[in-house]
Amino acid sequence: MPMHTSQGTRGGRDRGVGLGLALASALAFGGSGVAAKPLIEAGLDPLHVVWLRVTGAALVVLPLAVRHRALLRARPALLIGFGLLAVAGVQACYFAALSRIPVGVALLIEYLAPALVLGWVRLVQRRPVTRAAAVGVVLAVGGLACVVEVWSGLSFDPVGVLLALGAACCQVGYFVLADQGTEAGEQAPDPLGVIAYGLLVGAAVLTVVARPWTMDWSVLAGTADMNGxxxxxxxLLAWIVLIATVLAYVTGVLSVRRLSPQVAGVVACLEAVIATVLAWVLLGEHLSAPQLAGGAVVLVGAFIAQSSAPTKGSPEPVAGSGTERDLSVRGTAA
Structure with missing residues (x-):
């Protein structure tokens, strides 16, 4: 009896630590947009901000890459795909969207990723999905319509909306690759190693695309305006690299190890709420009542889409193959 009590206490403590780590990850990821947007408005190109973020984070996690160097031979395609989509693609599209639309709107659009994952599972993999998951898709799309105010002919820059949708599509690639990476069971690659090499690959790709030698480096020596x-x-750059990237990914991975991926994914939905609140407080970005209501509906849809998947090994229809074994609980992003 005492042994059961001890194990229960330890399990409860691990769960509490896991929830704390998941909340820390959501907070860290949610703060990336409000730190990046002032840099973009100060004169840095969105691609240059992405390059600084990914390259800085890659240098910080370089020791992890050295430790897991065997992954280069074991999973080269996974590492390249993860770097292209989950790192370079998501960040580039999201930051480019920030230069045209509010932070909260960009992130809420990106949260269509769980719904798009269901589309991939149903249409590409030809696997059935649960009815609850389908309801989540409908809610997410309907909420997005309110966020972008389709009745007024898109109140936001259409290009910015498309870029945010591009970030959501890259998130789908992230979830699918996360699923591919766990096919080996106990021989699956360590998530920390995948993240480290993903950042290195992303930095290499972005170096070619962003051409940092053309960047106005003098901006980093000055100041950026944050709502006056x-x-x-x-x-701001240090926050983006150390907090919104390195800390966010590490705490996200550690939270998955203490919680079920479904629970950790649901907690990660708070990222959109945190980003919207921070953008309101720090940047003075305000959303209308219909947009706030639509954002809440998007989050509810994402919640249903992520939490309606059966447990691993269940014969029931799946809600999303990648989200069940998410490497870092990000919905995204960035």
Whole structure:
């Protein structure tokens, strides 16, 4: 009896730590947009901000890449795909969208990814999905229509909306690759190693695309305006690299190891709420009542889409193959 009590106490403590880590990850990811947008408005190209973020994070996690160097021989296609889609694609599309539409809107659109994953499972993999998951898709799409105010002919820049949708599509690639990476069971690649090499591959690709040698480096020596308050640009960059990327990914991975992926994924939905609140407080971005209601519906749809999957090994229809074994619980992104 005492042994059961001890194990239960330890399990409860691990669950509490896992929830705390998942919340920390959502908070860290949610703060990336409000730190990046002032840098973009100060004169940096969105691609240059992405390059600085990914390259800085890649240098920080370089020791992890050295430790897991065997992955280069075991899973080269996974590492390349993860770097192209989950790192370079998601970040580039999301940051480019930030230069045209509000932070909260961009992130809420990106949260269509769980719904798009269901489309991949149903149409490409030809696997059935649950009715609840289908309801989640409908809710997410309907909420998105409210967020972008389709009745007024898209109140936001259509290109910005398309870029945010591109980030959501890259998130689908992230989920699918996460699923591919776990086919080997206990021999599956370590998530920390995949993230490290994903950042390195993303940095290499973005170096060619962003051409950082053309960047206006003097912006980093000055200040950026955050809703009327000047903030040193290098402080914002440090936040993006250390907090919104490295800390966000690491805490996300550790939370998955202590919680079920479904629970951790649901907690990650708070990222959109956190980003919207931070953009309101720090950047002065306000959303209308219909947009706030639509954002809530998007989150509810994402919640249903992620939490309606049966447990691993269940014969029931799946809600999303990739989300069940998410490497870092990101919905995304960035």
């Amino acid at each position: 308050t000047p903030v040193p640009a290098v402080v």
